[in-house]
Amino acid sequence: MRVTAEQRFAVRLELNGRTREGLAEPRTQLCDFLRHDLGATGVHVGCEHGVCGACTVLVDGVAMRSCLMLAVQAHERRIETVESLADDDTLSDLQQAFRRNHALQCGFCTAGILMSCVDFLERQPDPSEAEVRDMLSGHLCRCTGYTGIVQAVLEVAAQRQTNEEV
Amino acid sequence: MKPAAFDYVRAESRRQVLELLAEYGQEARIIAGGQSLMAVLNMRLAQPKLLIDINQVDELAYIELRKDCLAVGAAVRQAQLLARPTLADEVPLLALAMPWIGHFQTRNRGTVCGSVAHADPSAELPLSLVTLGGEIVLESIKGKRVIKAAEFFQGILTTDKRADELVVEVRFPLKREGIIYRFQEIAMRHGDFAIVSLAACIGLDEVRLGVGGVADRPVMCSLPRGAALPDALNETAWSLDAQDDVHASAAYRRQLVRELGHRLIEGV
Structure with a gap:
């Protein structure tokens, strides 16, 4: 597949369970494509060089920076954004725990952190506080001081473990 | 932007x-x-x-255990290598150093060869490769050549790779019996660029110490053990031409090489 700088390529991907298509120049970042062309404005764009983590989405189930990926690279991939988490009007257990623990204030970084947590908890269902903090080192939050976020993640992990045992 | x-x-x-x-x-x-x-x-x-x-080039997505090395192809992600269950037995230094690379989220996409080709002086993979005496395989349409890591890295983001060449593979030497491997790093926060990173292969009489984040490339030095170590570390610290920047002064970097190096090698 070759796309010249002036061309726009028809990127087809699965976004939050639905097949979507849009046109993207080779240089279009995935985060901008998701926001501007597909309307997934839950993707927040912060630093645009991979430091802040606000734009983190799942690509084929794996947490990645959408500012460090091109839209054309997401062709025929499965993308999940924060919009995929809540079931209609009911927040996911992770989102509810964030709310209970004051794990957000302005909320700008939250969408990315939630998506990291989805992947992280899948791989580490019973993490230690140190492991949670290590995962969170990939995100910048300037409101909370991280304490509430750590609590929320640990609480959800414990909750899920209990539910499984029942 | x-x-x-x-x-x-x-x-x-x-x-x-x-x-x-x-x-x-x-x-x-x-x-x-x-x-x-x-x-x-x-x-x-x-x-x-x-x-x-090159993300879709499947023939470059291999990790191969060979007689004397672990070979990693150009499309292998850092997370993929780090998740290899036998990594700590094969190349213990990598198992220690790789958790320091960026973050969980960037290791999920970043590649091993990509980090080597980028040649950031504070990056963990180039440092590990130089410390272990690893090799880099470069290929162009004219053929392949294999180069020692110490000769490959030539300065900040500068390598011996020619414009028509691809880093197709890096080779990490396997664990040697009787050697203790250690890794330590100081950064503003975990995952940030290292102010100083140290990788050590510690034998009974001699140590190979790799220093990242100080010189314009990762540097490996052979050091004695015992009473002669502090002086040798001091000489190493001064030989690296440390620079001041926004994160740390040159003096602090030299002090880290001396103090952290001593602790790392003597295990205190």
């Missing part, structure tokens, strides 16, 4: 990558994980004419 315009090719084979590199040379850039290159493109520090994407 947004990248300047470029042509994009999603390569399907190694051959195709090499042919494009032969045709475009310096005007082309390889993108694998893109965890360094995309930032560089976004800030327009690089404005290539052509971006060659």
Whole structure:
């Protein structure tokens, strides 16, 4: 597949369970494509060089920076954004725990952190506080001081473990 | 910022990558994980004419255990190598150093060879490769050549790689009996660029100490053990031409090499 700088390529991907298509120049970042062309404005764009983590989405189930990926690279991939988490009007257990623990204030970084947590908890269902903090080192939050976020993640992990045992 | 315009090719084979590199040379850039290159493109520090994407080149996505090394192909992600269950037995230093690379989220996409090709002086993989005495395999349409890590890294983001060459593989020497491997790093916060990073292969009489983040490239020095170590570390610290920057002074960097180096080697 070759796309010249002036061309726009028809990127087809699965976004939050639905097949979507849009046109993207080779240089279009995935985060901008998701926001501007597909309307997934839950993707927040912060630093645009991979430091802040606000734009983190799942690509084929794996947490990645959408500012460090091109839209054309997401062709025929499965993308999940924060919009995929809540079931209609009911927040996911992770989102509810964030709310209970004051794990957000302005909320700008939250969408990315939630998506990291989805992947992280899948791989580490019973993490230690140190492991949670290590995962969170990939995100910048300037409101909370991280304490509430750590609590929320640990609480959800414990909750899920209990539910499984029942 | 947004990248300047470029042509994009999603390569399907190694051959195709090499042919494009032969045709475009310096005007082309390889993108694998893109965890360094995309930032560089976004800030327009690089404005290539052509971006060659090697993410779909399956023949480059291999990790192979050979007689004397662990060979890692150009499309292998850092997370993939780190998750290898036998890594700590095969190349213990990598198992220690790799958790320090960026973050969980960037290791998920960043590649092993990409980090080596990018050649950031504070990066963990180049440092590990130099400390272990590893090799880099470069290939162009004219053929392959294998180069020692110590000769490959030539300065800040500068390597011996020619414009028509691809880093197709890196080779990490396997664990040696009787050697203790250690890794330590100081950064503003975990995952940030290292102010100083140290990798050590510790034998009974001698130590190979790799230092990252101080000189313009990762540097390996042989040091004695015992009473002669502090003086040797001091000499090493001064030999690296440490620079002041916003994160730390040159004096602090030298002090870290001396103090952290001593603790790392003597295990205190």
